[in-house]
Amino acid sequence: MKNFNIIDLFEEEELTETSNGEYNTICPSCGLQGGRTQGFHLFPDTNMAYCHSTGKNFNILETAALKLKIINCVEGRDSGEKGTPLKGELFTQTLDLIKEKYGEDFYYNLAEGLGLNIIEKFMDIEYDKDGSILKKTISIDKVADYIISKHNIKTVEGTKDESIYIYEDGIWTRKGRGLITAETEKLLRSAARNNIVKEILEKIKRKTKEDKEDFDIEPSNLTCYNNGVLDFNDIENIKFIPHDKKYNFKTKIPVTYKKDADCPLIKKFIKETFYECDVPQVQEWIGFHNLKPYLFKKAVICTGPKNTGKTVFLNLLSRYVGEKNIAGLSLQKISQGKTFDLLTLKNKFANIHDDLSSKDLFDGGGFKMAVGDGEITGEHKFGDYERFRNTAKMTFACNKIPPVKEVDDDAYFDRWLIWIIEKVVPSEERDTDLINKLTTEEELSGLLNWGLNGLSRLFKEKSFSNERTSEENKDMMVQNSNTLAKFAAERLRFAAGEKITKDDMYNLYCDFCNEQIPKLAPVTKRKVGDNLHNIASYILDSREGKYRYWGNVKWVECSDVSDAPQNNMRNILGNDKNIIYNISPCVTSVTENKTNKKHGNTIKRKKSAREVQFLEAKECQNIKANCTVEEVLDWIKSNPGKTITDFYAALGDGSFKFLAELIKANKVKQENNMLELIA
Numbered sequence: 018m019k020n021f022n023i024i025d026l027f028e029e030e031e032l033t034e035t036s037n038g039e040y041n042t043i044c045p046s047c048g049l050q051g052g053r054t055q056g057f058h059l060f061p062d063t064n065m066a067y068c069h070s071t072g073k074n075f076n077i078l079e080t081a082a083l084k085l086k087i088i089n090c091v092e093g094r095d096s097g098e099k100g101t102p103l104k105g106e107l108f109t110q111t112l113d114l115i116k117e118k119y120g121e122d123f124y125y126n127l128a129e130g131l132g133l134n135i136i137e138k139f140m141d142i143e144y145d146k147d148g149s150i151l152k153k154t155i156s157i158d159k160v161a162d163y164i165i166s167k168h169n170i171k172t173v174e175g176t177k178d179e180s181i182y183i184y185e186d187g188i189w190t191r192k193g194r195g196l197i198t199a200e201t202e203k204l205l206r207s208a209a210r211n212n213i214v215k216e217i218l219e220k221i222k223r224k225t226k227e228d229k230e231d232f233d234i235e236p237s238n239l240t241c242y243n244n245g246v247l248d249f250n251d252i253e254n255i256k257f258i259p260h261d262k263k264y265n266f267k268t269k270i271p272v273t274y275k276k277d278a279d280c281p282l283i284k285k286f287i288k289e290t291f292y293e294c295d296v297p298q299v300q301e302w303i304g305f306h307n308l309k310p311y312l313f314k315k316a317v318i319c320t321g322p323k324n325t326g327k328t329v330f331l332n333l334l335s336r337y338v339g340e341k342n343i344a345g346l347s348l349q350k351i352s353q354g355k356t357f358d359l360l361t362l363k364n365k366f367a368n369i370h371d372d373l374s375s376k377d378l379f380d381g382g383g384f385k386m387a388v389g390d391g392e393i394t395g396e397h398k399f400g401d402y403e404r405f406r407n408t409a410k411m412t413f414a415c416n417k418i419p420p421v422k423e424v425d426d427d428a429y430f431d432r433w434l435i436w437i438i439e440k441v442v443p444s445e446e447r448d449t450d451l452i453n454k455l456t457t458e459e460e461l462s463g464l465l466n467w468g469l470n471g472l473s474r475l476f477k478e479k480s481f482s483n484e485r486t487s488e489e490n491k492d493m494m495v496q497n498s499n500t501l502a503k504f505a506a507e508r509l510r511f512a513a514g515e516k517i518t519k520d521d522m523y524n525l526y527c528d529f530c531n532e533q534i535p536k537l538a539p540v541t542k543r544k545v546g547d548n549l550h551n552i553a554s555y556i557l558d559s560r561e562g563k564y565r566y567w568g569n570v571k572w573v574e575c576s577d578v579s580d581a582p583q584n585n586m587r588n589i590l591g592n593d594k595n596i597i598y599n600i601s602p603c604v605t606s607v608t609e610n611k612t613n614k615k616h617g618n619t620i621k622r623k624k625s626a627r628e629v630q631f632l633e634a635k636e637c638q639n640i641k642a643n644c645t646v647e648e649v650l651d652w653i654k655s656n657p658g659k660t661i662t663d664f665y666a667a668l669g670d671g672s673f674k675f676l677a678e679l680i681k682a683n684k685v686k687q688e689n690n691m692l693e694l695i696a
């Protein structure tokens with residue numbers, strides 16, 4: 018016996034050491050006193066024991082059986098006798114009890130010491146009449162039954178292969194084959210030959226067969242998490258219930274539900290990364306991922322330059338949902354709707370793709386089908402087709418929305434939630450470890466709670482907060498993808514009789530591109546000439562002799578957000594959007610009537626804070642400028658040749674009110690982004 022000694026079966030206080038290094042104790046069976054007298058004697062060198070009352074000998078396993086009251090000391094062996102009282106059932110029972118009482122490590126340690134004897138539990142043994150073993154064969158049934166009793170196993174037959182699932186921590190995974198092989202190895206040791214292992218595997222498969230259709234059914238309104246299940250049957254009263262194998266979950270969101278957890282770091286990150294008016298949508302979108310059915314027909318595009326937190330957000334969403342629960346199909350592949358590709362969406366919580374290509378933005382039909390609760394068809398590698406409901410919520414990202422083809426497809430544009438993420442984090446403020454700080458267990462538990470609040474609101478309102486119409490989405494996508502359209506929407510207005518020379522217009526356009534964050538690449542002068550009047554139909558393409566100009570148009574410094582929903586306020590007023598929010602305390606709320614085509618009725622849409630402040634700022638009397646009108650005049654006078662950008666950098670954002678007044682009163686002229694006093 019290598020690792021194990023007979024005295025380990027006893028507690029230290031039960032033992033009295035004798036002068037020659039052996040031990041006395043009380044006989045576990047008859048109770049004959051040990052101590053000073055010789056009651057029950059232990060021989061650590063040979064791992065044997067002797068009862069002075071009955072005069073019988075016991076090996077280590079028999080001694081354990083005495084302690085476990087399986088045999089008594091009259092049943093021991095006489096000196097030199099080879100047979101054991103622990104036969105058949107008694108042997109099995111002893112091993113089971115040893116494992117139960119002393120634990121698995123002790124048990125396998127003992128087994129190691131006993132050599133192959135351990136597998137006798139899994140053997141069919143024939144004895145002759147005096148108890149000697151005649152024949153031993155491994156019982157495939159006993160091993161299979163033992164492994165089945167120890168684990169939850171289900172074998173699900175596919176058309177061309179079958180999967181052995183085991184249930185662990187709330188979900189069924191396909192780890193069955195590996196587990197059974199390892200268990201067999203552990204139980205049978207050197208007797209675990211290939212053919213035996215294979216036979217055991219086949220036996221377990223036959224004994225645990227499960228109907229595929231039954232096993233595929235998971236309750237659609239329940240979702241599994243690390244420590245239990247959320248029941249969404251009543252969104253107003255979401256319940257947290259224990260794991261149960263009966264739900265047949267194959268996946269879980271790897272987050273621990275904690276009723277009171279909060280996520281201060283994630284909330285701070287989201288507040289700093291997204292426009293304020295988009296934050297409720299972000300919250301609802303995260304909440305939406307907890308529920309499998311795709312009940313709201315929306316997909317997300319995050320667009321903006323690098324180093325804006327866009328990728329961190331996608332990684333945060335991925336870690337929340339769990340890498341295993343994500344497909345990564347491009348929009349193009351989804352649009353093409355190839356069944357082989359679509360199968361990868363099955364049972365996923367999300368589809369996240371970080372690189373929208375220019376081939377993407379038209380729909381071959383697959384996209385509209387996949388976004389929503391409709392059934393789609395997937396194809397297995399062996400050519401079997403399968404219908405399933407897509408559950409993978411679609412999130413795409415791009416630096417810039419690729420050119421949008423001129424398609425008149427309201428249903429397509431209506432599918433999008435578009436988030437512009439454009440606050441570039443300066444390199445000295447970038448935290449390469451941010452994602453790890455945001456995804457601690459506690460933060461993710463807090464994100465779950467935060468998302469659940471969004472989910473409740475989504476169901477209550479039956480739509481996402483601040484949803485745009487399909488027309489608004491289309492405008493936004495066109496402008497985001499087309500610098501000239503963006504320029505026209507933000508800076509040009511109809512003005513009967515006014516004109517701008519073609520040279521000036523091109524310079525204005527180039528300046529505009531140059532001012533954007535990040536800078537945009539302008540198209541050629543010729544393209545502007547060919548396309549501008551198509552983009553802004555009120556513009557006249559005119560000439561007077563050599564003098565070529567655009568007619569019926571004026572340039573505006575501030576854009577009107579009602580024309581340009583994604584308006585980039587910060588490009589005009591500086592980089593700190595908090596300043597923007599603070600300059601207009603007089604405005605409380607503005608609502609406007611908008612026809613929502615989807616529902617066919619008129620709804621009141623509350624304007625976002627960003628929109629309200631932009632619209633109202635020009636009229637607002639209570640703007641707290643951080644300078645005076647005299648300072649504005651002084652600065653322009655003493656800084657000839659400086660641009661408007663320099664002007665705002667010097668005088669602050671509030672100064673735009675005075676500048677607008679001075680221009681209106683013809684005291685200051687603004688040309689090509691330069692300011693000049695009019696004498």
Ligand SMILES: [Zn+2]
Pocket residue numbers: 044045046047048049068069070071090
């Ligand atoms: Zn005894």
